[in-house]
Amino acid sequence: MKTGSVELVQLRKEFGDVTAVDGIDVSIEAGEFFSLLGPSGCGKTTSLRLIAGFERPTAGKILLDGSDMAATPPHRRKVNTVFQSYALFPHLNVFDNVAFGLRRAHVKKSEIRERVTRVLEAVQLGGYEKRKPGQLSGGQQQRVALARALVLEPSVLLLDEPLGALDAKLRKALQIELKSIQENFGITFVYVTHDQEEALTMSDRIAVMSGGRVEQIATPERMYEEPETVFVADFLGVSNLMPVTAEGAENGACRVKHGDFSLRASRGEVDRRGETHVVIRPERVSIEPYEATGENRVPGMIDRVVYHGASEQLVIRLATGDVVQALFVRDGSQHEWSQGTAVQVYLPADALRVLPPSSVAETAVALAPEAAPEDGAAAVGAGTS
């Protein structure tokens, strides 16, 4: 049987009055690439440090391959960590850094040499044994940190934003590399990140965290296509969150009123009634000439046209006053839209998702325009990769 399954049962961590992790239940399978995704302060790093053993849980259990780790100090746990800052020992060269763990385990000298050489080849750092960490680039240091943990053949590897300090291009390259290393070694990866694109690209499953709780656990596709909460919908990619009054199911779809406009939404909680939100991804929003008619169409005016290179983002102010974003791949067709053009915004029923009401909805909507350009670019990246 494959080893490396991790189970967090009602795991809780408090620092004084602050609850960093608020009773989470997560079950990670052996050999899985599992990401903990969330904004800073959501408890993802604390969760990782609890698994590593740097913090003691206030309550709850951490099961590694079925046995409770609560009383095991970090140096006796069969998990290793890649730190955000890498934490390479500056007084030791690359070889000694990578051999550090093997020496603590009293592995034979000849075997140390062989295993260190092999793992350095695997991360494409053969020939760098004598260098000091200070003489390496950021990307190389990152690989040494990875090699230092991998050489111990842990059943679980914990990664705390390992690509956070690298530039965008290198990050892209290392994302692919990390994924293939994980597949080759067959190790469980628990990957902490605030970068939704990173999580979507590499993970088998993602847990989105907020305020010390898990919002949703799902595969990247499901997480993106079928967000279960307002927070998830808003955090992953750009979402158009629209306040509506749901009026219950009708022919398998929910009839919702957005201002004076009546829309059909066939995804999510179609039975819901009352004040809530619907969400639609910008790439599913279509823009039509003002004369167009039909169901699920709302008139609006183009507020802004933002050029993203491969794509174009339109910001449209609806007649209800709400702002909706639409995203187009620039294939040479749509060009007649410019600022101030009056249009019909088509929101297809099979792309409108009814969410449960949420107290964070107001803040999430308020934050959306600020984060828009960055998220827009990321969403395109996620969509094309």
Add this chain to the structure above:
Amino acid sequence: MSAVSRVRDWLANPWGQPRLLGAFTWAYMVWSIVPVGIAILFSFNNGRSRSVWQGFSTRWWWGDPYNSVLHDPTLRGAIEQSLRLATLDMLVAVPLGVGLAIGLTRWRGYGARPVNYLMLFPLVTPEIVMAVSLLLVFSLLYAIHFGTEAQTLGQVTFSISYVVIIVRGRLLSVGPEYEEAARDLGASQIGAFRLVLLPLLWPAIFASFIVVFALSIDDFVVTDYLSAGQSTQTVPILIYSSVRGTATPALNAVATVMVIITLLSVGLAYLVYRWAARSQPATSNSALNEIAALEV
């Protein structure tokens, strides 16, 4: 262009050398070094005067069979006592200070903050206040004898603060990640300290040794208060008490010996530090920075 404005341009040329600053620096160097040079020069005076030059001789160094540094037991004793106290102070204050610094930075309990402030206490208390209170305490504690024992304790009391401040600065800049990484890779708590933290702290520990040495050699008030008479007087005490009596150029020779010992130890320290820094490129210069952060 008038002569005045040309001079002004030469002095104030924004692209040129900062000449005024340079001149000021040199003036200061001369101001601080010349008196020391004159004092050293008069240790070679061929006469009893310490202010009128009477020709070159080495009689105050080793020529005079009674009053030269080599033959006068009082002078030799003072130098020995100074070095003895400096060595003891270094050996006691540095390990204690390092331990205290680690405890204070890694300790998240309620007492950490007040203790941190308390560490600054000896730095801001007038030395005379500290000396008097130590004298009182040691008089009440009959177990502690005045002389080397009390002097060492007194010097350690204020030296520790400097060590804690230097080492704590380093600890804060190093952060807890390295120890955590070591623990994560299978090192025990003691192993993480020995294999990772200690090598990273080395420049700070080293700087502490130099600072403690300088503090001890320099100290007058505490050392004088806690001495047991002439047998345990150090060079500063000897020089101070001889001024009113029969001061000869032999005193200048004693002072010169101390200057040479200090210069040698700083020079040696620098060489050792260079050697240590060679194997630790990421932290080069930090010991010098750590010393520069304080006055020596």
